[in-house]
Amino acid sequence: MNEPGRILNSDCAIGTRLAGDELTLARRVASGDRAAFTQLMRGYNRRLYRLARASLRDDTEAKDALQDAYLNAYRAIGSFRGESTLATWLSRLVLNECAVRHRRAARREGIIPLVSSEARMSETARVADVAEGPDRAAARTQMRGILESKLGELPETLRVVFVLRSVEELSVAETAETLGLAQEAVRARHLRAKGLLREALAREIDLAESDLFEFGGIHCDHIVASVLERLSSSAQR
Numbered sequence: 611m612n613e614p615g616r617i618l619n620s621d622c623a624i625g626t627r628l629a630g631d632e633l634t635l636a637r638r639v640a641s642g643d644r645a646a647f648t649q650l651m652r653g654y655n656r657r658l659y660r661l662a663r664a665s666l667r668d669d670t671e672a673k674d675a676l677q678d679a680y681l682n683a684y685r686a687i688g689s690f691r692g693e694s695t696l697a698t699w700l701s702r703l704v705l706n707e708c709a710v711r712h713r714r715a716a717r718r719e720g721i722i723p724l725v726s727s728e729a730r731m732s733e734t735a736r737v738a739d740v741a742e743g744p745d746r747a748a749a750r751t752q753m754r755g756i757l758e759s760k761l762g763e764l765p766e767t768l769r770v771v772f773v774l775r776s777v778e779e780l781s782v783a784e785t786a787e788t789l790g791l792a793q794e795a796v797r798a799r800h801l802r803a804k805g806l807l808r809e810a811l812a813r814e815i816d817l818a819e820s821d822l823f824e825f826g827g828i829h830c831d832h833i834v835a836s837v838l839e840r841l842s843s844s845a846q847r
Contacts, residue, residue, distance in 0.1 A: 632696040640688040651680055654697060657778050658704050664773040665708035667762050675707040682707070694787060701788045760810040764803055771796055772803035 638646035658679070662672035682703050690699055761769055774785045775796070785800075786793045 633690070633692045636687050636690040636692075636696065639684065640690075647684060650683075650696075654700055657697065658700060660773050660777055661701055661770065662704050662708055664761075664769045665705065665766055666711060667769075671711055675711055676704060679703040679707045695784075698784070698788050702790075705789075756811065756814055757807070760807055760814075763810070764806055768799050768803040768806070771799040772807075775800045776804070 635646055635650060639650060655676075659672060659676055662675045662679075663669065666672050666675060679700070683700055686703075690696065761772065764772070770789065771785060771791075774780045774788060775782070780788070782793050782796050782800075785791075786796045789796070791799075
């Protein structure tokens, strides 16, 4: 479970560190230290990308929003005073960029956005454990694809909460702070998202049951041909 205060690593993961270091890092970035800014981006890339992806449901749009948010962060980081964690501050910038894209898309389509103004996600990790072997890795990839598809069908207000809680493993308090929601609202949305996903996955399993151990087409033809050939051979003896 991620806790407030992070260490920024080169592998795009986040670990624990003292909150005071965030101010030090922010000041280094504000002074124009590109190495510090690189450290910041690598440290928060995964969480922020997942957040943008959950909101926008499009890989390219999410990456563009993340880049714009980073540019805004670079320009505004001098205002960071540590009242919230750096992760929360950056997350809000990403959500603002997502909101801009939602409004832009709505104007293009000539409709009012259906998402709430307060609504502001992973892809899940794409690398399967190499020790699993190709068959298991393929199964995991297929299941992940189904889960991502079903998650994409949920309302944005539920998608974002689910990703922060279940994928990024933020606490209820961290999620509430990031999204500007009450903790009870976070709990309710997370529970609702999980329930809807379970129902959707259960329907997928029900539909797949009728196709279990499917034996049609070339397989059926092969068995029929083989049996008939053996019958013919027996009759000639």
